[in-house]
Amino acid sequence: MGKGTQADLLHQRLKACHLSTGDVFRAAGKLPECEQSPAMMEALGYMRRGELVPDSTVWEMVRERKGCLHCAGGFILDGFPRTLGQAESLKQLMDSEGLELTAVVNYELPVSEIVARLSGRRTCEKCKAVYHVKERPPKAEGCCDRCDGKLFQREDDRPESIRVRLEAYDRSTAPLIQFYEKLGLLVQVGAVGTPDEIFERTLARLGSWRAACVDKACRVS
Numbered sequence: 001m002g003k004g005t006q007a008d009l010l011h012q013r014l015k016a017c018h019l020s021t022g023d024v025f026r027a028a029g030k031l032p033e034c035e036q037s038p039a040m041m042e043a044l045g046y047m048r049r050g051e052l053v054p055d056s057t058v059w060e061m062v063r064e065r066k067g068c069l070h071c072a073g074g075f076i077l078d079g080f081p082r083t084l085g086q087a088e089s090l091k092q093l094m095d096s097e098g099l100e101l102t103a104v105v106n107y108e109l110p111v112s113e114i115v116a117r118l119s120g121r122r123t124c125e126k127c128k129a130v131y132h133v134k135e136r137p138p139k140a141e142g143c144c145d146r147c148d149g150k151l152f153q154r155e156d157d158r159p160e161s162i163r164v165r166l167e168a169y170d171r172s173t174a175p176l177i178q179f180y181e182k183l184g185l186l187v188q189v190g191a192v193g194t195p196d197e198i199f200e201r202t203l204a205r206l207g208s209w210r211a212a213c214v215d216k217a218c219r220v221s
């Protein structure tokens with residue numbers, strides 16, 4: 001519901017590595033079937049239905065890309081972790097690599113708005129530019145302004161998949177809010193507004209968050 005756009009804007013601004021588990025699955029879905037592993041084919045089925053991919057498959061994929069965690073500009077994990085199991089595995093990996101998360105951003109948006117955003121989203125099949133049929137329509141219907149590519153609706157943005165995704169969020173992902181709050185890492189950001197407005201709000205929240213952390217550290221030492 002726009003977190004990918006925000007992660008991409010942050011990646012461009014901070015030069016941090018952007019690892020999106022959803023993008024990795026979508027890229028795998030574009031490969032010819034003979035090049036897809038059985039685990040990946042299974043994962044794509046979960047994704048199309050709007051369900052969460054099993055932790056073991058997600059974790060395998062993240063572990064293969066753990067080099068991202070050592071990027072000189074830092075890293076942004078987008079759409080990961082999404083379950084407590086994934087968060088625990090990530091914590092263990094980070095501890096073993098001598099790394100720490102700086103902050104965990106949670107975007108807040110009313111459910112009605114989430115449904116409107118997801119169901120109106122259209123993506124360019126060539127350059128991956130993202131549009132919205134009402135909020136950010138292309139100049140010519142169904143056609144990308146940037147590259148003339150054809151716009152399509154993600155299978156998991158269809159109404160039946162959106163319902164399943166929201167249920168999966170409540171059941172498996174929402175508990176992470178408390179998990180990261182307890183670790184003192186949670187940064188809540190309101191996600192109402194345009195992508196640029198949300199981005200400016202994200203930068204401002206992260207800036208004040210960092211200042212508060214530095215302040216706290218100075219008082220302790």
Ligand code: AMP
Binds near residue numbers: 021023053081082
């Ligand atoms: P996203 O682009 O982040 O919304 O992810 C699209 C879909 O990919 C999700 O609805 C899930 O089916 C799958 N997916 C992405 N990341 C994860 C994850 N960390 N755990 C489980 N499934 C995931």
